[in-house]
Amino acid sequence: MSNTNRQVKLARRPAPGPLTRDVFTIEDGPIPEPGPGQFRVKIEYVSLDPAMRGWVNEGRSYIEPVPVGAVMRGYAAGYVEVSNHPEFKPGDAVQGLFGVQQYAVSDGKRVVKVDTNLAPLQRWVGGLGMPGWTAYFGLLEVGQPKPGETVVVSAAAGAVGSIVAQIAKLKGCRAVGIAGGPEKCRYLLDELGLDAAVDYKAGKLAADLKAACPHGIDVYFENVGGEILDTVLPLMNTFGRIPLCGLISAYNATTPPPGPRNLRCVLTQRLKIQGLIVFDWADRIDEAIHDLGQWYSEGKLKIREDVREGGLDAFPDVLNLLYTGGNHGKLVLKV
């Protein structure tokens, strides 16, 4: 067992484009000791999230940029080792924004105790963790799906998208997923039981999406942006809703991405587009955990992770898989 704390730190602000290894340093520091009211977590899994690309950029966003020299921000799951906190005891399985490192000290704020009898630890940074909460509130609160409506979701085979699509089914909607490649589309149909799957890499997105949505689209859960958004807009029904959760197609752009060409549809079809950040429901996470956990325990919610080995040294390379579709399910790094 190592007696140091391996940490991934931000070495400098990156240039636009995919992150390179030299943006980060990997350092071994002392294992931190918890102070009064704190506990120490030994991290087992680090969550790799598309948002990490934005968190290292300078500029206005929904959260402060990770400071240069600081430990990279990241969700993680692990076990409490030592505790001076009355509500956390050694052995508790926990999930929180612990950072990309082997050990973290926490005061317990926004930390969730998780039930590893219900689901393995890594699932609590995936479908039962932040991506699941995003799907839950983004679809139900912003998308407001009604039974019988058609819900389309992009990046549908991924962490957020796969949960959105399944909740849409649970709420009595026609669920259509857009994903890249035949394997991911087969997963949507055969494993998740969606009504239709559209492979945007097959070269005929507009025709395939139209065929998959014979009654138009009422809710489009947006994870990607760019060409896919432009293709969806003309198919939206009057008074349709677009929860705008992510725009991953532009995260590594080296030139400003072109604006939507079909914005006129927002006017003519009276569409509502609303951005969302999961933190907006920080005080209601228990509701998402309860419902997602119940559906999962009843076998109504399928969740998969893509757990990568290689430890923290592999962090920059594994993270980049997200932006090329190299992940199959929630991307997680085993520490």
Ligand SMILES: NC(=O)c1ccc[n+]([C@@H]2O[C@H](COP(=O)([O-])OP(=O)(O)OC[C@H]3O[C@@H](n4cnc5c(N)ncnc54)[C@H](OP(=O)(O)O)[C@@H]3O)[C@@H](O)[C@H]2O)c1
């Ligand atoms: N607003 C929030 O609070 C919040 C919280 C969590 C996540 N998000 C957003 O939700 C989205 C999904 O995140 P996730 O964690 O669930 O990741 P994910 O879907 O598990 O992985 C990302 C997927 O995006 C797709 N993708 C990447 N580049 C693409 C491109 N140029 N065109 C089309 N698809 C592309 C790939 O799937 P294919 O193989 O199908 O192309 C890839 O597997 C991201 O936009 C993320 O920023 C937002």
